[in-house]
Amino acid sequence: MQYYKKDKDKLVCLLCSYYCKLKTNQIGICGVNKNTGDKIECLVYGHISALNIDPIEKKPLYHFLPKSKSLSLGTVGCNFKCPFCQNYGISQEKNIDKSKYYSPKDIVNIALQYNCDSISYTYNEPTIFYPYAKDIAIEAKKHGIKNVYVSNGFESKEVIDDMVGIIDAVNIDLKCFNDKYYKKELGGNLNQVLENLKHFKKNGIWLEITTLIVPTKNDTYEELEKIAKFIKDELDIYTPWHLSSFHPDYKDLDLPRTSLETLKMAKKIGEDNGLKYVYIGNVPYENSTFCPNCNEVIIKRNRFEVLQNSIKNQHCPKCLYKIQGVYPKMKTIRKTGFAGSFYPQEKEEILKYIDEFNKQITINGSFDTRAMIVPHAGYVYSGFTANIAYNICKDKKPKRVIVIGPSHSMYYEGASIALYDEYETPFGNINIDKEYSNNLKDKYNFLSFDDNMHLEHSTETQAPFIKHYFANTQIVEIVYGKMPFEDLSSLIDEVLEDKENLLLISTDLSHFYTQEEANKLDNICLNAIEKKDMSLFDNGCEACGKLGVKALIYSAIKKDMKTKVLHYCTSFNKTKDASKVVGYTSALIGY
CATH class of the missing domain: 3.40.830.10 (LigB-like)
Structure with missing residues (x-):
């Protein structure tokens, strides 16, 4: 896709739903995409600020290649301004360190070196560096490596359509169900995030949702039930919902940690509304996957560690119920026929x-x-x-x-x-x-x-x-x-x-x-x-x-x-x- 369109004397950035209209030399809300006169240039292309190998469960993705490693990377910049951001040191940073350059092939080679089954674009908002992420993802696909987005869900509709066949899974933060809170304190707007969630689902990209439960901000029974109902009615009951515990960070240092009682309440709300996969995260608590049909434990986890994975060909081993998600395919092998x-x-x-x-040969020339x-x-x-x-x-x-x-x-x-x-x-x-x-x-x-x-x-x-x-x-x-x-x-x-x-x-x-x-x-x-x-x-x-x-x-x-x-x-x-x-x-x- 082309990442911009012309609008008179300006260029419209097509990476996120802000659709920033930029004059020449003007930079968008994200701080990293600039109108250079004839195009929108992604200034962080090749310049990453964080690079780690994580378990895929840390994204969190629980129904996507369980117990696999994901090479995780991010840049500086973000199109949101969440006051509780734990990665604010890079997401709210505007200065780009250009001392090192990582080409898409460099990133993929690192993933191959460390046997990573996926590459995750995370830490800051990846849609703002989509041109870079896309080039990495295309190179990764050549080697059978999948690609993951951990995002605030404020992509442009053009980017979500362009992701088909390139991005395999997304975890989207549905931060609350209050449009005022979104616009005033976080960024973006609730309705656009909801539309984008439906768009991801329609496009067949595996979707899991995370809600960070922030005390006094989004932790009421009524608001959590609205989220659960939306997932059930507009997505489906098999969309995993991760309930994450808040801890004081960045500007929200005066708020208390999320209580376990609140997390349990939210989990019960999700389950009472028919959601089949609801998980509590960021605290020591049972977060295993159970078969929705027979209640058999099929994936047992301790925080980010998978202790047991009993799924066989995407089905419960006990009752053969299909477990929704993306699981490793059985590899086909050209078997030896003449060894021996x-x-x-x-x-x-x-x-x-x-x-x-x-010992018997001499090579010359x-x-x-x-x-x-x-x-x-x-x-x-x-x-x-x-x-x-x-x-x-x-x-x-x-x-x-x-x-x-x-x-x-x-x-x-x-x-x-x-x-x-x-x-x-x-x-x-x-x-x-x-x-x-x-x-x-x-x-x-x-x-x-x-x-x-x-x-x-x-x-x-x-x-x-x-x-x-x-x-x-x-x-x-x-x-x-x-x-x-x-x-x-x-x-x-x-x-x-x-x-x-x-x-x-x-x-x-x-x-x-x-x-x-x-x-x-x-x-x-x-x-x-x-x-x-x-x-x-x-x-x-x-x-x-x-x-x-x-x-x-x-x-x-x-x-x-x-x-x-x-x-x-x-x-x-x-x-x-x-x-x-x-x-x-x-x-x-x-x-």
């Missing part, structure tokens, strides 16, 4: 192979590798040959490795791309780049997803090498059947364009000829690769993955890439049986 046969099942055994392989040709037989036969290519590229840090291999188990028209969440290996699972994979599937009509195609050793034998040598990469697996090599080459062209990719083409060479015959046939394939001679692929070259190799060389010719054959051998090296051998090679393609 083509390669060892145990990590330590594979490492022994690799250590022994590496440099090569800007964009793609590799590697064999896929059992490690005892072809592992040494494959390992040479991986070892040469060990210092590369690809964002993703695309491995393409032929189907050995079933006939298939076109190719299948794996759309699981993770790829299992003895070294630990590799994340599958589902966004990249889906983009390829949508773009190339020969690509689909067939689960049966991914019980395939030509690609699976590469996975332990990938995890060992490129520990932080993601993987994309493509298994092809019958198709024109030109089609596959068009996809390879795109893969090679991205310098963050490393492409693997999996193939063995001739099968079950004598050693002498195999050497002759395989030499044709080696020449086709090294000399980039397309005619040789149809003039004696035999390989189970010939289509993939042919497509790669065709792309290499178009891109004027170099090729380098690294190693060639046959199964004779291991079996000493020259009567029926299989050939193997590894090669590099790049600049």
